[in-house]
Amino acid sequence: MAETLNPDWLASPSIQAVFDALEVGGDQARAVGGAVRNTLLRVPVSDIDISTTAVPQEVIARAEAAGMRAIPTGIDHGTITVISRGVAYEVTTLREDVETHGRHATVRFGSDWLKDAERRDFTMNALYVDRQGRLYDPVGGLPDLRHRQVRFIGDPAARIAEDYLRILRFFRFHAQYGSGALDAAGLHAAIEARDGLRRLSAERIGMEMRKLVSAPAAADTVSLMADIGIIEIVLAGVARIVDFRNLRRLDIVAHETRAPSLGLAALAGFIDEDIERISTRMRLSNAERKRMLHALHMADRFGKQSDTHQVREMIYRTSREAVVDGILLAWARQGGDPMDRRHLSLLQIAHSFIAPVFPVKGKDLVALGIPRGPQVGERLSELEAHWIEQDFRPGRDELLGAVEISRS
Known part of the structure; x- marks a missing residue:
């Protein structure tokens, strides 16, 4: 039946x-x-x-x-x-x-x-x-x-010759749906035809790589692709396999590890120029490029000594997404231990903190007698810096009271 x-x-x-x-x-x-x-x-x-x-x-x-x-x-x-x-x-x-x-x-x-x-x-x-x-x-x-065996229909070499994108699809489908070793015939054909990847358009490479780096078995699959000389062709540069693997170790603590932009940043981002190269190579959107750059910059910041106040300040000054990405990328670079208490604490704050709105406006200072113009902006910046330093605790009246005291 x-x-x-x-x-x-x-x-x-x-x-x-x-x-x-x-x-x-x-x-x-x-x-x-x-x-x-x-x-x-x-x-x-x-x-x-x-x-x-x-x-x-x-x-x-x-x-x-x-x-x-x-x-x-x-x-x-x-x-x-x-x-x-x-x-x-x-x-x-x-x-x-x-x-x-x-x-x-x-x-x-x-x-x-x-x-x-x-x-x-x-x-x-x-x-x-x-x-x-x-x-x-x-x-x-x-x-x-x-x-869960990804297998080409017919002769793998012939199917790949029809469209070299099938090499990336072979690895992407294995990362998404496969289990165990890759089909031997398909793997051999992919290795033999890997130079054909150089002929593919940036859009098509980017389409597949976005899906691949977010797939469940991406870490092992990308590692194999590096071993056989495919990932360097795709990235047009060196891959950070250890960092990418460490990032995906953190799947159990944050869903953001599966974000394609963060995955690509972990896999290929040493410096800003790497992000620009990958963005061009895969024809990524401006939003994706900016997210990768923000992750890189935030990772540098959180790779140093950092505390929960810094997390709150960075969320206020930038965005929750950038801070979470930065923490995760820094965490991956430092081994990616899911039980690391410091990074877990930073991540918890990043996920839960709601950035407040600065309670003082320029008109409040003008009402106190500060002349309109650059002085208002300068005093607002000073007050905001003090407010942030005090962990956003002073209210409007307290902040304006400090202005009055300073003018007396």
């Missing part, structure tokens, strides 16, 4: 409406890939992809006839984004490769589910389920999934 699944997402009215629209005139549709894989692994499902024998123009026509929005996001390769009851589904016509040339392959549409499966990357990503929950496994992905 075929295995069946009954996840909530498959029973939802939104996806069933898509099946209703597609499965007419003898056409079929099945959910495929990540949604099926994650359901079987009992991990959250984020996106749902659907494969169908219906050609793209029919997908558009049928979706729109059913009152759904159809967006031709990748129509040349058979992909239409269908919006059903506010939920987006990527619907792709069954394909087979006619010619492969890097990332973009020449494909032809068809109705052969096996050929569609054979053009995918890993066996665990070629599992299908129909609207009734019946599971289809054309290339033997289910045993690999149960053993």
Whole structure:
């Protein structure tokens, strides 16, 4: 008897409406890939992809006839984004490769589910389920999934030659879903083809590395990538494997250790120039670059003697995120012992402290007779420095009283 699944997402009215629209005139549709894989692994499902024998123009026509929005996001390769009851589904016509040339392959549409499966990357990503929950496994992905073995479909070297990004995906999927040793054939092919990573765009490298450094088994996986000469190609520089491993030792005390920006800062950030290089190499956003720089600067500060008052002051002057990142990065550089009491205390304060608002304004000083202009700013700065030094305790009246006393 075929295995069946009954996840909530498959029973939802939104996806069933898509099946209703597609499965007419003898056409079929099945959910495929990540949604099926994650359901079987009992991990959250984020996106749902659907494969169908219906050609793209029919997908558009049928979706729109059913009152759904159809967006031709990748129509040349058979992909239409269908919006059903506010939920987006990527619907792709069954394909087979006619010619492969890097990332973009020449494909032809068809109705052969096996050929569609054979053009995918890993066996665990070629599992299908129909609207009734019946599971289809054309290339033997289910045993690999149960053993948490990331294995290429067909010849690993040939699959990598089709798209060198699959090297990074091989390691990323192992870090996210794998267990034990990597598939030997896949690992050998990845090593042999590693120079192909130099041909990839910054955006695609960054996309995979963000996911890889935040995956559960990232530390061991990145360490292996360093041993075989891949991580240096990806980073275009030297990696700090020990610091990154130590950072991930702290997963049990802080969820921020899984933040891609902090992970990349720990892995590759010695100085500011490293952050700029990595940001360019992976086409990171300005927000990501700034977070990495702040983490680096804060780590230098908290790597020295620091106390809870300094944590509160830095949160007030910068942000909680920057301070937490800095503490964690400094902690990783100093061994990453999750039971280190000093760092635990600093982290607890950083997580709990709510920065107060400085209670004095310029108009308060003007009302006391201080002339408008630079003097107001100078006195405000002096008062604020005193207020911070006193651990934010003096209230408005006490601070203004000190101004009056100083003027008498």
